[in-house]
Structure formats: structure tokens, C-alpha cells
Amino acid sequence: MDKFQDWDNPLYSNIETFKANRNGVEISRHGEGALSMKIAVIGANGQLGSDLVAAFYENGNVACALTHSDIEISDLHSVSHALEDLRPHVVVNTAAMHHIENCEREPEKAFAVNALGPRNLAIVARDLVRF
Ligand SMILES: NC(=O)c1ccc[n+]([C@@H]2O[C@H](COP(=O)([O-])OP(=O)(O)OC[C@H]3O[C@@H](n4cnc5c(N)ncnc54)[C@H](OP(=O)(O)O)[C@@H]3O)[C@@H](O)[C@H]2O)c1
Numbered sequence: 001m002d003k004f005q006d007w008d009n010p011l012y013s014n015i016e017t018f019k020a021n022r023n024g025v026e027i028s029r030h031g032e033g034a035l036s037m038k039i040a041v042i043g044a045n046g047q048l049g050s051d052l053v054a055a056f057y058e059n060g061n062v063a064c065a066l067t068h069s070d071i072e073i074s075d076l077h078s079v080s081h082a083l084e085d086l087r088p089h090v091v092v093n094t095a096a097m098h099h100i101e102n103c104e105r106e107p108e109k110a111f112a113v114n115a116l117g118p119r120n121l122a123i124v125a126r127d128l129v130r131f
Helices: 047-058 076-086 100-105 107-128
Strands: 038-042 062-066 090-093
Touching: 038 047, 038 076, 047 062, 076 107, 090 107, 100 107
Parallel strands: 038 062, 038 090
Antiparallel strands: none
16 A cells, blocks of 8 residues: 555545644554544644644544644735645644733734634635535
8 A cells, every 4th residue: 555645535544654744743643444634733832732633643633733833824825835735634723812911912913813814724725625
């Protein structure tokens, strides 16, 4: 069996090794017969993101852990650059500016991260859909 399988098929069943894009954390998983999806987790070293990466991995999926140094969600170019090579089946965003005091001190930044960021992810994710 080929070492590298067809990542465009969300139902393919045997993962040998997956290398995330040049910035992503590499996570490998071996298994026969397990259904698997390639899931990009943004904010992967945050409290929620790190738990999700572990949970997805434990459930047999390929978790591509993207940290703030890999992607800036308020920047459409950065989002596009990070996700287009990766071409995940699912994108989970946990990146946020959530401390109220910081949001009040820097409302423009809060808007960019909490509103424009998800918008940028939606735009790029829409363009990745290929079923
Ligand atoms: N933790 C919980 O129990 C919980 C429960 C329910 C809902 N939530 C929600 O889930 C979200 C995440 O919470 P959390 O507790 O996991 O927060 P967190 O620990 O602060 O994690 C947020 C992550 O997002 C990254 N990030 C921030 N701004 C970014 C940007 N512009 N581009 C890319 N990455 C960015 C941060 O990286 P840097 O630190 O390097 O900037 C950090 O790794 C929040 O909306 C929160 O309200 C959390």
C-alpha cells in the first residue's frame, strides 16, 4: 500500500504518515480501517485548542496544530497561506481575543481577531470545499 494516501478522500482508511504544512506541527498516526479526517485546529496551543488536538488525535483523526506563529487569522493572506497547502477537511477555530479588559483597551484589534478573523477563515474554507 502506498505510504501517502489520497487526502482528498475524507473516507480513506489507513493513515501512514501525514506531514502538516511547513509551519504546522507534524502528528503521525498508524491504523488499519479507521475512518479519519484531517482537522486543522487554530489556536492549537491555547487551553481549548490543545485539548481539541489531543481529543481529535485520540479519536483517530489527523490533527494539524496551528499556533499563532503559523497563522494570523486577522490577516486574509496569512489564513490563505496556512490553509491552502494543508487543505484540511475541517477547520476548527479556537483563536480569539477574549480578555474583556484587553478588548476594551484595543477595540480595533479585538474586532480584527474576533470578527474579521472568523470571516477570513470562512472565505478561505469556502474556497477549499471540493466535494
Ligand atoms: N477554555 C475554555 O474552557 C473555553 C470554554 C468555552 C469557550 N471558550 C472559548 O474558546 C476560545 C479560546 O479560549 P482559550 O481558553 O483556549 O483561549 P487561549 O488559551 O487564550 O487560546 C487562544 C489561542 O488563540 C491564539 N490566538 C490569539 N489571537 C490570534 C490570532 N489573531 N491569530 C491566530 N491565533 C491567535 C493564541 O495564541 P497567542 O497566545 O500566542 O496569541 C492562543 O493560542 C475563546 O473564544 C473562549 O471564549 C473557551
